[in-house]
Amino acid sequence: MTDGVEPPELTADRILTLDDDRFTTDSVALVTGAGSGIGRATAVALAQNGLAVAATDVDEEGLANTTEKAAELDTGGEIHEIAGDLTDDEDVRRIVDEAAEVGDLRYVANIAGLQHISPLPEFPMKQYDLLHDVMLRAPFLIAKLVMPHIRETDDGVGAIGNMCSIHGHTATQDKAGYITSKFGLRGLTKSIAAEGDGPLRAFTVSTGYVKTPLVTEQIPDTAEERGISEQEVVEDVMLGESQVTEMMEPVDVANLFTFGFSKYGQHLDGEDLTWDGGHLSTYE
Numbered sequence: 001m002t003d004g005v006e007p008p009e010l011t012a013d014r015i016l017t018l019d020d021d022r023f024t025t026d027s028v029a030l031v032t033g034a035g036s037g038i039g040r041a042t043a044v045a046l047a048q049n050g051l052a053v054a055a056t057d058v059d060e061e062g063l064a065n066t067t068e069k070a071a072e073l074d075t076g077g078e079i080h081e082i083a084g085d086l087t088d089d090e091d092v093r094r095i096v097d098e099a100a101e102v103g104d105l106r107y108v109a110n111i112a113g114l115q116h117i118s119p120l121p122e123f124p125m126k127q128y129d130l131l132h133d134v135m136l137r138a139p140f141l142i143a144k145l146v147m148p149h150i151r152e153t154d155d156g157v158g159a160i161g162n163m164c165s166i167h168g169h170t171a172t173q174d175k176a177g178y179i180t181s182k183f184g185l186r187g188l189t190k191s192i193a194a195e196g197d198g199p200l201r202a203f204t205v206s207t208g209y210v211k212t213p214l215v216t217e218q219i220p221d222t223a224e225e226r227g228i229s230e231q232e233v234v235e236d237v238m239l240g241e242s243q244v245t246e247m248m249e250p251v252d253v254a255n256l257f258t259f260g261f262s263k264y265g266q267h268l269d270g271e272d273l274t275w276d277g278g279h280l281s282t283y284e
């Protein structure tokens with residue numbers, strides 16, 4: 001791990017809380033990837049906003065730590081742990097069924113993901129399939145299963161937020177599998193919006209690099225692939241194109257999901273919250 005990119009502590013003062021009549025424990029937010037990084041911060045932040053959170057991950061220990069974190073912050077909402085593997089359709093169906101048993105399933109944050117670094121000609125198809133299954137196929141199946149639940153609520157209001165990336169807008173070297181999935185996720189998001197008729201919304205969240213294990217663990221591989229030092233990976237590759245040179249924290253991303261789900265996000269539909277410190281819009 002490189003200095004300055006250690007995953008940070010989540011503290012209550014960084015969590016955005018919003019006033020929304022639907023933000024009660026009657027409403028359920030399903031959060032995937034809730035056992036680590038951005039997913040954990042989002043699960044805790046939504047619980048802090050008073051929601052019942054159905055927190056799912058393949059990493060059961062990670063999920064338990066998420067519940068522990070929410071308890072430590074004494075959030076007003078609830079966390080319900082549902083372990084499962086998003087590459088298994090039967091698990092996905094069970095996860096959605098169990099989330100719907102908790103209450104009115106209105107919100108989904110599809111956050112689970114993983115990275116694989118390899119030049120395209122050598123990209124292992126097994127890794128391609130895994131990235132695709134977790135980051136695109138599972139969100140598709142979840143949307144398919146959850147949309148009827150949102151429509152069944154008293155007012156039919158809900159939203160599906162999909163964790164995208166600057167790599168869902170532009171491409172860089174050695175991440176072809178990831179980039180392909182993230183571009184696809186924006187297509188899925190627009191399709192949900194097109195069929196959601198307004199009350200059922202969808203949006204993506206796109207960030208640059210965020211201080212999570214997914215990022216800190218890819219630094220050595222990227223350094224090796226490009227023949228540069230780990231420090232150069234952080235300063236030149238990760239933050240080199242960004243005007244804001246402070247790396248984002250998971251809670252900064254969690255706050256975008258809270259905003260997107262809330263009544264204040266009513267006109268956010270099919271589009272993207274691009275929170276990238278200027279990365280995609282500027283260059284020097």
Ligand code: NAD
Nearest residue numbers: 033035036037038058085086111112113165209210212214
């Ligand atoms: P992370 O590695 O900290 O967390 C990812 C979680 O997904 C882990 O808990 C993991 O167990 C879970 N997961 C992976 N495969 C799974 C499977 N088959 N079934 C169920 N759960 C599974 O990563 P993170 O940085 O928090 O990333 C979360 C999301 O944010 C990913 O979709 C990633 O692409 C996206 N993202 C991250 C960054 C960043 O810089 N960290 C930037 C842009 C987008």
